[in-house]
Amino acid sequence: xxxxxxxxxxxxxxxxxxxxxxxxxxxxxxxxxxxxxxxxxxxxxxxxxxxxxxxxxxxxxxxxxxxxxxxxxxxxxxxxxxxxxxxxxxxxxxxxxxxxxxxxxxxxxxxxxxxxxxxxxxxxxxxxxxxxxxxxxxxxxxxxxxxxxxxxxxxxxxxxxxxxxxxxxxxxxxxxxxxxxxxxxxxxxxxxxxxxxxxxxxxxxxxxxxxxxxxxxxxxxxxxxxxxxxxxxxxxxxxxxxxxxxxxxxxxxxxxxxxxxxxxxxxxxxxxxxxxxxxxxxxxxxxxxxxxxxxxxxxxxxxxxxxxxxxxxxxxxxxxxxxxxxxxxxxxxxxxxxxxxxxxxxxxxxxxxxxxxxxxxxxxxxxxxxxxxxxxxxxxxxxxxxxxxxxxxxxxxxxxxxxx
Numbered sequence: 492x493x494x495x496x497x498x499x500x501x502x503x504x505x506x507x508x509x510x511x512x513x514x515x516x517x518x519x520x521x522x523x524x525x526x527x528x529x530x531x532x533x534x535x536x537x538x539x540x541x542x543x544x545x546x547x548x549x550x551x552x553x554x555x556x557x558x559x560x561x562x563x564x565x566x567x568x569x570x571x572x573x574x575x576x577x578x579x580x581x582x583x584x585x586x587x588x589x590x591x592x593x594x595x596x597x598x599x600x601x602x603x604x605x606x607x608x609x610x611x612x613x614x615x616x617x618x619x620x621x622x623x624x625x626x627x628x629x630x631x632x633x634x635x636x637x638x639x640x641x642x643x644x645x646x647x648x649x650x651x652x653x654x655x656x657x658x659x660x661x662x663x664x665x666x667x668x669x670x671x672x673x674x675x676x677x678x679x680x681x682x683x684x685x686x687x688x689x690x691x692x693x694x695x696x697x698x699x700x701x702x703x704x705x706x707x708x709x710x711x712x713x714x715x716x717x718x719x720x721x722x723x724x725x726x727x728x729x730x731x732x733x734x735x736x737x738x739x740x741x742x743x744x745x746x747x748x749x750x751x752x753x754x755x756x757x758x759x760x761x762x763x764x765x766x767x768x769x770x771x772x773x774x775x776x777x778x779x780x781x782x783x784x785x786x787x788x789x790x791x792x793x794x795x796x797x798x799x800x801x802x803x804x805x806x807x808x809x810x811x812x813x814x815x816x817x818x819x820x821x822x823x824x825x826x827x828x829x830x831x832x833x834x835x836x837x838x839x840x841x842x843x844x845x846x847x848x849x850x851x852x853x854x855x856x857x858x859x860x861x862x863x864x865x866x867x868x869x870x871x872x873x874x875x876x877x878x879x880x881x882x883x884x885x886x887x888x889x890x891x892x893x894x895x
Contacts, residue, residue, distance in 0.1 A: 515544060515552055519559045522567065538567035545573060553577055557584040564591050575600040579607045586611040597622045606631055613637040618644035626650075630657040632664075639667030646673045658682050665690045669697070676700070680850050684787065688831055691791050695835060699843035705733045732849045735842075737800050742772040755806045762813035774800045776852040783855055785814065790828055792851075794836035798844035804836045 518541040522534060529537075545553050557574045560566050561584045575582050575596060582600070585592065586608065598621065601609055612618070613626055613634050618641065626638055627650040635654055638644060646654075651671070655678045658664045665686050668674055679698045683691055713730060721727045738751060748754040751773040758766050762785060771781025774796060784792035793810050797803075808829070811818060817826045825833075839847075 511544070511548070512552065515541070515548065515556060516559075518544070519556050522570070523560060523563060535567060538570045542569050542573050545570075550578060550581060553581045554584065557581050558588075561585050561589040563589070566591065568596075571596050572599055575608070576603050579605060579611075582608055583611065586615070594619050594621050598625050601625045606634060609634045610637050613644070614641060616643045620645045620647035620650065623647065624650045624653075627653040630654070630661070632661055635661070635664055636667060639664065639671060646671060648673070648675075651675075651678055655682055659685050662687065669693050676850065677854070680847065680854070683791075684783070688789060688791075691789060692835065695791070695795075695839055695843075695847065699839055699847050701840070701842050702733055702846055703842065706735060709733050728853070732853055735845075737775050737845050737848070739772055739775040742775075746773060748773070751800060752802065752806065755802065755809045758813040759809035760813065761815075762810065774848075776848065777855070780848075780852040780855045783851070785810075790816070790832040791835050794832045795839070795844045795847050798836050798839055798841055799848040801841065804833055807833055807836060 518537055521529060521537045522541060524534070541556070545556060548556075553574065557577070560570065560574075566585075566589070571585070571592070574585055575592075576599075582604065586600075597612055597615075597618075601612060601622070602625065609626060609629070609631065610633050612622070614637055618626075618638075623638060623644050624647050626634055627646070630653065635657065638646070639654070651668070651673050654664055654668060658668065662685065665682055668678070668682070669690060676698045679694045683694050686694065709730065712726070713734070716723070716726055716730055743750070746754070746769060748757075748769070751770070754766065754770050754773055758770060767781055767785050768778040771778045774781070776796075781796075784796055790811070793807055797806050797810075808818060811829055811832075816828070818829055820826050
């Protein structure tokens with residue numbers, strides 16, 4: 492008994508139409524003609540016809556058209572959008588080689604194409620802020636890392652803040668951000684709390700600036716504010732940031748301790764909440780700022796606190812002991828973490844340490860308002876534009892703390 496003939500289960504693909512391929516080439520040729528050969532209406536009409544044919548064309552045919560039009564100084568909008576939204580093998584020619592793409596074209600591609608499209612856009616030269624802002628919104632690691640490496644891309648303040656906020660979940664962004672010229676002290680001081688040891692050292696070395704210029708500029712304003720009884724809250728906050736003295740003399744007059752040193756020495760026996768608040772007041776900072784420093788696992792904040800208030804570096808060990816942290820390793824040497832923190836104390840100047848401490852205090856406590864606390868609790872970074880720089884830093888820094 493003979494076997495039945497083998498039946499085809501899939502239709503055989505029709506051979507490519509030579510006429511279609513030729514017509515696609517001719518239409519692309521017309522679109523690419525100089526304005527001396529074809530007017531705007533003829534080009535637009537040809538582009539419309541080409542777009543209609545490309546919707547049914549094979550990927551390799553669309554890719555050929557993309558390569559053909561990539562060098563153009565101006566690509567008809569609908570044709571450009573169609574090719575940019577296509578698969579990456581088609582869009583690549585435009586994204587890598589076409590210099591005439593508008594910000595509008597790129598933003599459309601960012602929003603409607605794939606992550607690989609966005610990565611290629613992030614690599615483009617001379618990206619404007621409007622494009623980088625949209626690229627940053629997605630917080631996609633490969634896109635953000637590519638964008639941060641692109642020194643020819645301009646990042647807006649909004650894009651920087653978006654990426655700074657994303658560093659909590661993606662610590663790898665911190666290193667890239669620290670390379671960017673757009674990064675401001677407020678951004679760096681916010682990232683400090685979740686950055687690793689190496690990044691923290693970079694932040695302190697790069698952004699811990701002196702306040703000498705401010706102190707000289709405002710030297711005569713202190714007496715004016717004193718004559719007015721420090722009634723204006725805005726100038727009082729600003730002058731508290733600028734002034735040279737860090738320790739709070741008024742708090743010392745009310746304290747049971749005769750000095751900040753005495754309070755820290757007692758803390759070595761065990762740092763209680765009440766004692767931590769007392770040290771904070773004596774140091775000229777609010778309890779919330781002190782709590783952030785004392786509960787920080789890294790410990791670099793302790794070095795800043797001691798240096799800014801004029802405490803000898805040996806007082807770092809008192810606080811370290813009071814927090815029940817290991818002072819030595821298994822070999823009996825100084826624990827690496829304590830040694831690292833002591834090194835930070837040694838390399839930073841008093842005035843610069845005061846700048847960091849006061850900025851933390853300014854953003855973490857004195858800037859808090861009911862509306863800001865609500866934004867922090869809800870973790871709503873979309874409302875950042877409604878707040879000042881220190882308030883925005885507080886939102887970025889404290890959102891996770893309030894959530895817990």
